[in-house]
Amino acid sequence: MAVIEQSQPVTAPAKQKKVGQSYLSLVWWKFKRNRIAVIGGILLLTFYISFTLIPEFISPYDVQHTSDYAEAGPTPIHFVDQAGKFSLRPFVYGMERKVDFATRSRTYVEDTAIKYPIHFFVHGDAYKLLGFIPTDRHLYGVDQKADPKAIVLLLGADALGRDWFTRIMFGGRLSLLIGLIGQVLTLLFGTILGVLSGFYGGGIDQVIQRATEFLSAFPEIPLFMALSAAIPAYWAPLTSYFMLTIILSFVRWGGLARQVRGLILSLREREYALAAKSAGASDARVMFRHLMPGTMSHVIVIATLAIPGMILAETALSWLGLGIRPPLTSWGTLLQDAATVRAIHNTPWELWTVPFILVTILAYNMLGDGLRDALDPYGTR
Numbered sequence: 001m002a003v004i005e006q007s008q009p010v011t012a013p014a015k016q017k018k019v020g021q022s023y024l025s026l027v028w029w030k031f032k033r034n035r036i037a038v039i040g041g042i043l044l045l046t047f048y049i050s051f052t053l054i055p056e057f058i059s060p061y062d063v064q065h066t067s068d069y070a071e072a073g074p075t076p077i078h079f080v081d082q083a084g085k086f087s088l089r090p091f092v093y094g095m096e097r098k099v100d101f102a103t104r105s106r107t108y109v110e111d112t113a114i115k116y117p118i119h120f121f122v123h124g125d126a127y128k129l130l131g132f133i134p135t136d137r138h139l140y141g142v143d144q145k146a147d148p149k150a151i152v153l154l155l156g157a158d159a160l161g162r163d164w165f166t167r168i169m170f171g172g173r174l175s176l177l178i179g180l181i182g183q184v185l186t187l188l189f190g191t192i193l194g195v196l197s198g199f200y201g202g203g204i205d206q207v208i209q210r211a212t213e214f215l216s217a218f219p220e221i222p223l224f225m226a227l228s229a230a231i232p233a234y235w236a237p238l239t240s241y242f243m244l245t246i247i248l249s250f251v252r253w254g255g256l257a258r259q260v261r262g263l264i265l266s267l268r269e270r271e272y273a274l275a276a277k278s279a280g281a282s283d284a285r286v287m288f289r290h291l292m293p294g295t296m297s298h299v300i301v302i303a304t305l306a307i308p309g310m311i312l313a314e315t316a317l318s319w320l321g322l323g324i325r326p327p328l329t330s331w332g333t334l335l336q337d338a339a340t341v342r343a344i345h346n347t348p349w350e351l352w353t354v355p356f357i358l359v360t361i362l363a364y365n366m367l368g369d370g371l372r373d374a375l376d377p378y379g380t381r
Contacts, residue, residue, distance in 0.1 A: 078093070
């Protein structure tokens with residue numbers, strides 16, 4: 001008697017991937033499908049590596065390197081010289097300064113008789129890579145040892161002859177780090193206080209919630225200005241930088257604490273939390289081992305979307321003269337240098353700081369939207 005074999009149903013490859021996978025693998029699988037979020041993550045990773053870890057290597061000069069080309073515009077990069085000869089190595093022409101006595105302004109014109117080849121991994125200003133590796137190699141530049149007047153200015157120079165691209169690179173280090181470090185401190189304050197408020201309730205809840213309402217009653221920018229103005233002027237710039245980070249974190253923890261409190265109010269009545277209490281677990285263990293992990297997906301998304309606000313707040317304070325102080329450089333201080341009619345008229349390339357800020361903010365929002373969807377892998381979105 002013949003045996004009839006039943007055919008097994010064929011499972012779609014996309015569904016096979018979900019079978020037996022952990023929560024984190026499902027989150028990663030859904031995140032990879034969101035191309036906008038992946039692009040945002042790649043942009044942020046590139047920015048943080050370039051601006052915070054190796055800006056000395058990428059930029060051709062030190063941040064305080066001055067030259068004789070004050071307020072010089074961007075130097076055009078050429079591959080073909082005046083004679084029509086093509087060169088595989090890019091080069092820039094020398095610059096000759098001219099003064100317009102009628103307008104009392106200085107301009108620079110190319111001296112086609114002098115060519116400076118652009119080299120990669122060129123020797124330049126000495127620095128310490130990653131803070132401890134002494135070297136003088138830069139990603140690109142011209143050989144200033146052969147001719148001290150040689151210079152390449154991708155985005156022009158400021159009033160002291162400093163390369164504006166170099167200043168943007170070093171300014172990005174402080175602006176990006178203050179957003180990241182400030183948000184970490186905000187997460188620390190907001191999450192812990194929100195867990196305590198939601199778990200205990202009563203008097204502790206009343207004190208914490210009234211504190212959040214008190215902070216939210218003040219407009220952010222005037223409150224930032226008042227607290228930043230309280231920083232003593234004789235403090236070192238680095239000390240003022242860390243104090244500004246703490247101020248930004250102190251002001252912004254209230255909203256996160258209220259959201260975490262709401263989550264804890266629902267989670268504390270779940271079976272696993274009640275079982276932990278019945279087993280004799282301490283309050284600290286129940287709060288931080290069983291309840292707080294349940295809020296992390298929400299907290300991560302909120303943090304990702306809040307970091308741009310930190311960066312914009314620092315930029316606004318530095319632009320107003322109440323944030324980062326010279327000789328430290330941030331994107332806010334660069335905007336302060338460009339915030340005059342004379343600068344916009346004579347050195348419009350100083351506004352190149354704005355696109356870097358915009359791209360960073362957009363990248364964070366793209367990443368945050370993707371994480372919000374990915375952390376709910378069982379949803380329909």
